[in-house]
Amino acid sequence: MAEDILHEVTQNEYKYGFTTDIETDIIPTGLNEDVIRLISSKKNEPEWLLEFRLKAFRHWQTMKMPDWALLKIPEIDYQSISYYAAPRKNAPKSLDEVDPELLNTFNKLGIPLEEQMALSGIAVDAVMDSVSVKTTFKETLAEKGIIFCSFSEAVEHHPDLVKKYLGSVVPYNDNFYAALNCAVFSDGSFVYIPKGVRCPMELSTYFRINASNTGQFERTLIVADEDSYVSYLEGCTAPMRDENQLHAAIVEIVVQKNAEVKYSTVQNWYPGDKNGNGGVYNFVTKRGICKGENSKISWTQVETGSAITWKYPSCILQGDNSSAEFYSVAVTNNFQQADTGTKMIHLGKNTKSHILSKGISAGVSNNSYRGLVRVGANAENARNFSQCDSLLLGDKCGAHTFPYMDVNNDTAIVEHEATTSKISEDQIFYCNQRGISTEDAVGLIVNGYAKEVINKLPMEFAVEAQKLLQITLEGSVG
Amino acid sequence: MRPIPNIMLEIKDLHASINGKEILKGLSLTVHPGEIHAIMGPNGAGKSTLSSVLTGNPAFEVTHGKVSFYGKDLLELPPEDRACEGIFLSFQYPVEIPGVSMVNFMRTAINEHRKYNNLPPLSATDFLRVMREKKELVEMDNKLTNRSVNEGFSGGEKKRNEIFQMAMLEPRLSILDETDSGLDIDALRIVANGVNKLKSPENASIVITHYQRLLDYIIPDFVHVLYDGRIVKSGTKELALELEKKGYDWIKQEVDKK
Numbered sequence A: 001m002a003e004d005i006l007h008e009v010t011q012n013e014y015k016y017g018f019t020t021d022i023e024t025d026i027i028p029t030g031l032n033e034d035v036i037r038l039i040s041s042k043k044n045e046p047e048w049l050l051e052f053r054l055k056a057f058r059h060w061q062t063m064k065m066p067d068w069a070l071l072k073i074p075e076i077d078y079q080s081i082s083y084y085a086a087p088r089k090n091a092p093k094s095l096d097e098v099d100p101e102l103l104n105t106f107n108k109l110g111i112p113l114e115e116q117m118a119l120s121g122i123a124v125d126a127v128m129d130s131v132s133v134k135t136t137f138k139e140t141l142a143e144k145g146i147i148f149c150s151f152s153e154a155v156e157h158h159p160d161l162v163k164k165y166l167g168s169v170v171p172y173n174d175n176f177y178a179a180l181n182c183a184v185f186s187d188g189s190f191v192y193i194p195k196g197v198r199c200p201m202e203l204s205t206y207f208r209i210n211a212s213n214t215g216q217f218e219r220t221l222i223v224a225d226e227d228s229y230v231s232y233l234e235g236c237t238a239p240m241r242d243e244n245q246l247h248a249a250i251v252e253i254v255v256q257k258n259a260e261v262k263y264s265t266v267q268n269w270y271p272g273d274k275n276g277n278g279g280v281y282n283f284v285t286k287r288g289i290c291k292g293e294n295s296k297i298s299w300t301q302v303e304t305g306s307a308i309t310w311k312y313p314s315c316i317l318q319g320d321n322s323s324a325e326f327y328s329v330a331v332t333n334n335f336q337q338a339d340t341g342t343k344m345i346h347l348g349k350n351t352k353s354h355i356l357s358k359g360i361s362a363g364v365s366n367n368s369y370r371g372l373v374r375v376g377a378n379a380e381n382a383r384n385f386s387q388c389d390s391l392l393l394g395d396k397c398g399a400h401t402f403p404y405m406d407v408n409n410d411t412a413i414v415e416h417e418a419t420t421s422k423i424s425e426d427q428i429f430y431c432n433q434r435g436i437s438t439e440d441a442v443g444l445i446v447n448g449y450a451k452e453v454i455n456k457l458p459m460e461f462a463v464e465a466q467k468l469l470q471i472t473l474e475g476s477v478g
Numbered sequence B: 001m002r003p004i005p006n007i008m009l010e011i012k013d014l015h016a017s018i019n020g021k022e023i024l025k026g027l028s029l030t031v032h033p034g035e036i037h038a039i040m041g042p043n044g045a046g047k048s049t050l051s052s053v054l055t056g057n058p059a060f061e062v063t064h065g066k067v068s069f070y071g072k073d074l075l076e077l078p079p080e081d082r083a084c085e086g087i088f089l090s091f092q093y094p095v096e097i098p099g100v101s102m103v104n105f106m107r108t109a110i111n112e113h114r115k116y117n118n119l120p121p122l123s124a125t126d127f128l129r130v131m132r133e134k135k136e137l138v139e140m141d142n143k144l145t146n147r148s149v150n151e152g153f154s155g156g157e158k159k160r161n162e163i164f165q166m167a168m169l170e171p172r173l174s175i176l177d178e179t180d181s182g183l184d185i186d187a188l189r190i191v192a193n194g195v196n197k198l199k200s201p202e203n204a205s206i207v208i209t210h211y212q213r214l215l216d217y218i219i220p221d222f223v224h225v226l227y228d229g230r231i232v233k234s235g236t237k238e239l240a241l242e243l244e245k246k247g248y249d250w251i252k253q254e255v256d257k258k
């Protein structure tokens, strides 16, 4: 009987499964140096960037896909992927120039651009496939000297900044997917907050995979100069697809003395259907460096989508007294697999990190937390506290915790706590007996479980994230 | 001619089992509005099973019999609809729901009841007012309602919380499954007073208990003995006093003789 309920609740199909009919400019499938030159020339890139790509590509060819994660990854034929797709029309200057189809898509996703601009004061850098289609509020930001633009624009208008920081946190040879991204990255976002500036609004980007059989290789670079502050939001949903889609993004964050960066993500790529067909493979490298004294990074992520997630937003705590936080909710349902967590690398003195990970597994999914806390020999008084909780819905899913510690300074205090709990039939029945349906009961319990993390998100995102949790798990309990 | 009293709950020849084991073996009971029925009986007789089956716990399977609630086939309804029809169970063992605040839980529950009855959701102010009133009624500590549902509550606090929820939801039929066990003497009086204050000619209660002392406060119209999955003896409040004195052996013997 519990099985029936479980079955019923897990059978909800992805609600954002639709595709947009927009002309795209796709180059033939396959990957070689010519393709990389073609991408670079289509984007009118300077020579040094082409060299960066080629160096990465040559290194990537010597690398193998990592196999240490608790993931079953089907063979990926990198030659069958098209590495560049862009909306054909020229980038519009106002909403009037934006393809109505695209606006419509955003509306279906509940992200009406006009409303966002008018009501919430969020600057939206909407990324359709690979090229930035719309950047708003640029003027307001420009007054403060803030740069928030597509990566390509940054290469064109701020080459010195890009050159200085590109690859400085995630080197081109960091890992297989990072090297691939460095070789073929299409577009993404660039943020620069000048000294002493507090960014007056949340900066937000919506990503969306659109062209069939097109890998997504986004690249984000955020630089917060001394005494500055910015909160950055990244969110995405993807349309339904039969073929698996590869997504290998890189996010680099550099935080100087006394500066702070908050990075929040709600990830809702297409997870595949309930039989495990299709879905996005999300292999992301996200890393920030607390470069200066007293600098701070916090990562907050709500991961509900993708067929496979491989993602470890990390922090290098280099500056003395710097601190880092990682707050994560990762949900897997049906056949989804997630291996996600963080790395905290303490190098400076009196550095602090806090990890709070909440995994939720349903269906026959697998959800792993993998975290590394490393304390360097010079990191006097480093402190870390990690809390990793797992919540199971039903008994066919799995939750795993892999905490690694590498402590090389004996003044360090590193603590780890882990719990596993299950939503029991008794809890559901108790709610039912008070008039609450099973679906709503799961929503209540899951949102209660995840609320410490959800509360870290900016308001607009928190609401969306709560809805997502419920939608993702609709129908899944025993 | 006297008017035929309106029947609230009618249980006819109910058989129910769990994991293939039959627990209820032909149980019949009729409850009219305004009545209080006490059900007593030895451990393992099937009292909690009866409350589970009436409220639709999916762990139990009904194999035979009928249950109607104001003429509606109760067994057809999912548990949440039975609750919204006005059937409330004060659980013998209330479960903890970590992370879900009492306030959030109660607001969801009340609004689900209202939705079922085509009423708009209660405004935040109205909700908080009702919450305050009912807390006073059962003398419930503010600290408890600020916590997660039953999490870390003592045994007695859990029971009091059940009656608080009952007061909030104003059911037509409340089933109290050993609500008295675990309560200290003062709490017993407070909880019983709460129940009595909620009593009306339209409402009915089924009170499951092992002890006469609860029935000193909540005076039953009928007392039934449940033994081996059936109601084997019914009487008035004097039956409870007799059971208190003599235990169940004489009833068991009567039944086993047949």
Ligand SMILES: Nc1ncnc2c1ncn2[C@@H]1O[C@H](COP(=O)(O)OP(=O)(O)OP(=O)(O)O)[C@@H](O)[C@H]1O
Binding pocket: B018, B019, B021, B023, B041, B042, B043, B044, B045, B046, B047, B048, B049, B050, B092
């Ligand atoms: N999950 C189960 N599997 C098998 N037997 C069960 C299960 N749950 C209950 N039972 C059995 O059903 C019978 C009736 O249990 P029930 O809880 O209804 O008794 P009760 O009359 O409420 O007893 P008490 O006075 O101790 O509360 C008991 O023999 C019990 O062991």
Ligand SMILES: [Mg+2]
Binding pocket: B047, B048, B049, B092, B177, B178
């Ligand atoms: Mg019992």
